[in-house]
Amino acid sequence: MTTSRKRVLSGMQPSGLLHLGNLLGALDNWKALQEQYECYFFVADWHALSTNYADTSRIREFVRELLIDWLAAGIDPKRSTVFIQSHVPEHAILHLLFSMIIPISWLERNPTYKEKQEEIKERDLSTYGFLGYPVLQAADILLYKPDYVPVGKDQLPHLELTRELARRFNSLYKPVFPEPMEHLTRFPKVLGTDGRKMSKSYGNTINLSDPEPVVRQKLKTMVTDPARVRRHDPGNPDVCPVFDFHKIFSPPPVIDQVNRECRTAAIGCIDCKKLVADRIVERMAPIWEARRTLIDRPNQLDEIVQDGSRRAADVAHQTLEEVKEAMKI
Known part of the structure; x- marks a missing residue:
């Protein structure tokens, strides 16, 4: 890993099996980016709780399946830092600190807040965790000070909120966070078998597994x-x-x-x-x-996660020290 290259960060929720939409909309893009950038890719297992808090029985399974799919699709742990969000507690700490300074109105205007509630009517999403997940998302991003964040067009409002939160922190205390730019995906929308956007929620996916x-x-x-x-x-x-x-x-x-x-x-x-x-x-x-090779070598997967999480924690710890110094805490 070198530090002279520009940095990229992105993540995915382990809320189900990955499908062709994830491959075309994200993983192919990530695979290309690791050729040019210093990449950090993380499994957002805490984010999965925002919509699956009532049934966490399969989150560990989905974390493992997601990692297998990433590596099988060409994400190279020798060129990219692959890690799990919950293995780096600095994500939670920065989320807490950001939650103290973000106006509630910023969260309530999030366009996907009510869209998701309509899309997933069978679950009660009237929770603080669901309303505030963009704050955790901002912490996930800013902790690593990336230059670019690969996103689809539907995620641009979330990234803009991250930039707004960075500006608010920098103006309240002192400049710590750069404002990351978007790196748009080539295929922002892949249709499923029923003609709607391919989504686990719709049950219209062709899974990588x-x-x-x-x-x-x-x-x-x-x-x-x-x-x-x-x-x-x-x-x-x-x-x-x-x-x-x-x-x-x-x-x-x-x-x-x-x-x-x-x-x-x-x-x-x-x-x-x-x-x-x-x-x-x-x-x-x-x-x-x-996938078959990775499934047959479970210890290899564990070693990749441990090594990646350790490398990510080194960067996250340094950023959090800067935050605490800026806030005088």
Whole structure:
């Protein structure tokens, strides 16, 4: 690890199994960033409590599965610091200190606060932890003083709140925190099998841990152009979620073929889905192989986490010392 490169930080909640949306929207981006930047990637297990506090039975399992998926997708612990949030207590301490200075109105205007409550109606999210999770998120970020934070467009309000909190702290005490910039993901939205955004909450995911038969079966049931009822009806690829997958996974000649033949009914939805299924399986095959190797070596995973958490704690401790000196506590 070098300190001359610019720094990147990002994390994920272990709230379920990772899927193609996570691979395309985050992990592929992270994999590319570690070639150029000093990267810190953390498992946000405390954040998982904000929506899963009533049932924590699978969080440890999801933490482990998430780490396996990261490494299988190409996150290299020799080039990136991979760690678990709860293994670095400075995250909680800085969250507490930030919670003393952030106005409640800043949290109440968070656009995803009410959106999530509507999306996850079966759970009681009227908790301090859920309202205040952007404060913990800001602590997660600012603790490592990153230059860039990889995010999708839907996360930009959260990052702006982090910058506002950094400015507030710096003006109240003394300059400690730089304001991190966004690094937008290439695929901010990947559709699921039902045509909505791929999400664990919707149950429409193709998981990285799904075996090949499951992946193919899920793709067989994926929604297509709703106006194309019969095989000989011409379709419109512009409104078909399967064609969106082609644009991501298929080579240009296949994309052109599907685009042309769908509109003239020269290809049916079953054949169209098989073409893209072959490409997705080809893309996922190395991940499946790497997952099997990691599952067979549990001690290796533990060593990676311990080493990464130790390296992260060194940086976090230094930042927290600067914070305490600035606040005179």
